[in-house]
Amino acid sequence: MPSTSHALEASDLVKTYPAGRKKPPVRALDGLTFAVPEGVVLGLLGPNGAGKSTTVKILTTLSRADSGTATVAGFDVVKQQNDVRQAIGYVPQKSSSDPMATGVENLVLSGRIYGLSRQEAVRRAAELLERFDLTEAGGRQVRTYSGGMQRKLDVALGLVHRPRVLFLDEPTTGLDPEARADLWNEVERLSDNEGLTVLLTTHYLEEADRLADQLAIVDHGQVVAEGTPEALKAELRGDSVQVELVDADVDGNVRRLLGHLPGIGEIVVDGNTLRARVDRGATAVPAVLGALEEKAIPVTAVTVSRPSLDDVYLQYTGRSFRAAENTVGQVEGSAA
Amino acid sequence: MATITANPARTTGTARRGGLVSQTGYITGRWLRAQYRSPALIAFTLVQPAIWLLLFGQLFKGVVALPGFGDSSYIAFLTPGIVMMTALMTSGWAGTTFIADMERGVMDRMLTSPVRRGALMAGQLISNGTTTVIQTIIVFAIGIAAGARYDGGAVGYLVTIVASMLVGTAFGSLSNAVALLTRQQEALIGIFQFVSLPLTFLSSIMLDLELAPHWVQVAARYNPVDWAAVAARQALSADPDWSSVARHGLYLAAFTLIVGYLSTRAFRTYQRSV
Ligand SMILES: Nc1ncnc2c1ncn2[C@@H]1O[C@H](COP(=O)(O)OP(=O)(O)OP(=O)(O)O)[C@@H](O)[C@H]1O
Ligand SMILES: [Mg+2]
Numbered sequence: 347m348p349s350t351s352h353a354l355e356a357s358d359l360v361k362t363y364p365a366g367r368k369k370p371p372v373r374a375l376d377g378l379t380f381a382v383p384e385g386v387v388l389g390l391l392g393p394n395g396a397g398k399s400t401t402v403k404i405l406t407t408l409s410r411a412d413s414g415t416a417t418v419a420g421f422d423v424v425k426q427q428n429d430v431r432q433a434i435g436y437v438p439q440k441s442s443s444d445p446m447a448t449g450v451e452n453l454v455l456s457g458r459i460y461g462l463s464r465q466e467a468v469r470r471a472a473e474l475l476e477r478f479d480l481t482e483a484g485g486r487q488v489r490t491y492s493g494g495m496q497r498k499l500d501v502a503l504g505l506v507h508r509p510r511v512l513f514l515d516e517p518t519t520g521l522d523p524e525a526r527a528d529l530w531n532e533v534e535r536l537s538d539n540e541g542l543t544v545l546l547t548t549h550y551l552e553e554a555d556r557l558a559d560q561l562a563i564v565d566h567g568q569v570v571a572e573g574t575p576e577a578l579k580a581e582l583r584g585d586s587v588q589v590e591l592v593d594a595d596v597d598g599n600v601r602r603l604l605g606h607l608p609g610i611g612e613i614v615v616d617g618n619t620l621r622a623r624v625d626r627g628a629t630a631v632p633a634v635l636g637a638l639e640e641k642a643i644p645v646t647a648v649t650v651s652r653p654s655l656d657d658v659y660l661q662y663t664g665r666s667f668r669a670a671e672n673t674v675g676q677v678e679g680s681a682a
Numbered sequence: 683m684a685t686i687t688a689n690p691a692r693t694t695g696t697a698r699r700g701g702l703v704s705q706t707g708y709i710t711g712r713w714l715r716a717q718y719r720s721p722a723l724i725a726f727t728l729v730q731p732a733i734w735l736l737l738f739g740q741l742f743k744g745v746v747a748l749p750g751f752g753d754s755s756y757i758a759f760l761t762p763g764i765v766m767m768t769a770l771m772t773s774g775w776a777g778t779t780f781i782a783d784m785e786r787g788v789m790d791r792m793l794t795s796p797v798r799r800g801a802l803m804a805g806q807l808i809s810n811g812t813t814t815v816i817q818t819i820i821v822f823a824i825g826i827a828a829g830a831r832y833d834g835g836a837v838g839y840l841v842t843i844v845a846s847m848l849v850g851t852a853f854g855s856l857s858n859a860v861a862l863l864t865r866q867q868e869a870l871i872g873i874f875q876f877v878s879l880p881l882t883f884l885s886s887i888m889l890d891l892e893l894a895p896h897w898v899q900v901a902a903r904y905n906p907v908d909w910a911a912v913a914a915r916q917a918l919s920a921d922p923d924w925s926s927v928a929r930h931g932l933y934l935a936a937f938t939l940i941v942g943y944l945s946t947r948a949f950r951t952y953q954r955s956v
């Protein structure tokens with residue numbers, strides 16, 4: 347097995363969608379580039395509309411880039427479409443099972459399409475149903491399944507033909523915590539024991555932190571940061587200070603107040619919680635508390651932590667994503 | 683339990699791809715299962731032609747006295763027309779299955795699998811064709827119960843069934859194509875209603891064209907639904923003009939093939955827009 351080969355490689359992908367008459371086209375991908383070796387779980391992280399699904403659609407041969415190239419399992423997604431299709435499993439963001447068919451019928455049909463014999467397909471269907479805890483529901487029409495059951499079936503459908511690369515577009519959205527943990531274990535197992543390469547898009551930082559060997563943060567159709575979760579966190583200097591207020595900072599007074607303190611970076615407000623990136627937690631906390639006390643602003647708790655993936659995400663997407671409402675970037679000087 | 687392995691033999695060359703026929707078989711199976719799980723739907727699509735057949739049959743009873751009908755009864759004239767109309771109307775809905783697939787991720791999953799586009803199209807159309815056959819037989823049964831008689835015999839019925847299936851397949855694939863291009867239920871239904879009305883009335887479905895204005899006669903000459911009605915009526919008559927049956931049948935078959943091919947190309951347009 348050539349270990350140097352990349353299981354996934356995207357190079358300078360550009361994709362535009364027409365946005366209706368007299369409007370400039372939407373640039374969904376704007377020079378997106380990344381490369382992942384075999385057996386790695388790549389997490390694509392980014393705000394809504396960042397271009398995650400578009401990337402997946404191009405790599406799975408569903409859609410075609412305006413320009414740029416990409417290979418999957420060593421095959422060109424345009425010139426060797428058929429080889430790519432045989433090598434991949436795709437779990438779209440939307441549920442991809444036929445609601446009128448039973449779970450077994452869905453799986454068997456998929457197996458047959460990928461060239462399994464009837465016998466193999468039936469055996470494989472039973473195997474996957476068991477693995478995803480759906481054996482009992484296997485004979486029922488999918489429209490009678492709960493959302494979580496359907497999502498599990500979607501993933502099973504992506505695995506029927508034992509793909510080498512699996513694309514999971516927000517696989518755990520709508521799953522309860524237990525089902526989510528199950529799916530995480532399953533993905534981990536497939537990647538660790540069987541060398542499956544996985545591209546996973548998600549909005550859950552916890553999921554990315556737990557599953558992804560490598561992360562690519564996507565924003566405005568570009569990869570704005572790339573690396574292992576640890577490396578990305580380590581790259582961020584300083585600490586993260588979290589202030590729980592008794593009353594929500596509705597008019598932005600607290601944010602403004604803290605924004606003027608020295609050594610404080612971006613501040614993000616989320617309900618009663620303020621998060622600030624600071625140079626040094628040890629010196630920032632007394633300053634923050636002092637400032638709040640001076641203005642008699644009641645506080646429930648203050649915590650200092652090393653940067654989390656949250657902070658990484660904000661660092662790279664926050665300014666553009668939530669700048670208008672939430673972020674006071676000292677760098678941008680928008681505090682005043 | 684057996685362990686699930688993700689990496690079987692590595693394929694390095696061009697992947698083997700299932701044949702068009704076997705793939706079409708799998709896809710057909712899928713639609714047939716869905717179809718016969720809701721037979722109420724077929725029953726429902728039969729109500730309309732039954733009503734037309736009986737209503738028009740009554741309404742135009744006196745038409746038989748008009749020139750152009752010979753001594754045949756109007757219901758015998760009308761039945762093959764209603765057969766074609768039913769095939770047209772029912773297959774207009776074919777595309778809604780594609781839209782349902784697109785609204786879920788089924789279409790996207792299929793299109794990233796090694797399945798051929800031709801199989802996706804043909805499988806759905808074959809299943810649609812079985813509905814057409816059933817409907818054709820039932821409409822005939824109603825017609826005969828209402829008094830229609832044919833001298834043409836088995837070949838006549840066979841020609842009618844084949845012609846109705848061609849109408850169903852041609853317009854079913856058009857409906858699928860419109861579904862792929864518009865991706866909207868409303869647009870599909872709107873367009874189909876807009877198209878099906880002239881197709882029905884600029885034809886000999888209800889009335890012998892000799893009674894119609896000249897421009898309608900000209901329009902009907904280019905109407906595939908009329909080709910089917912004419913071929914069926916000829917084949918069912920006592921002394922069929924086989925050259926007319928063959929000519930109209932050939933037009934219809936050619937039309938179906940061309941439309942089927944073009945519709946399969948619509949997958950590309952869909953993929954360009956997702
Ligand atoms: N079929 C389409 N037609 C038109 N525009 C599209 C289409 N698909 C995506 N877009 C646009 O392209 C951009 C990127 O969309 P994409 O679906 O890739 O985002 P995403 O990162 O997957 O977002 P989310 O997290 O919400 O799923 C968005 O601005 C979106 O509106
Ligand atoms: Mg998405």
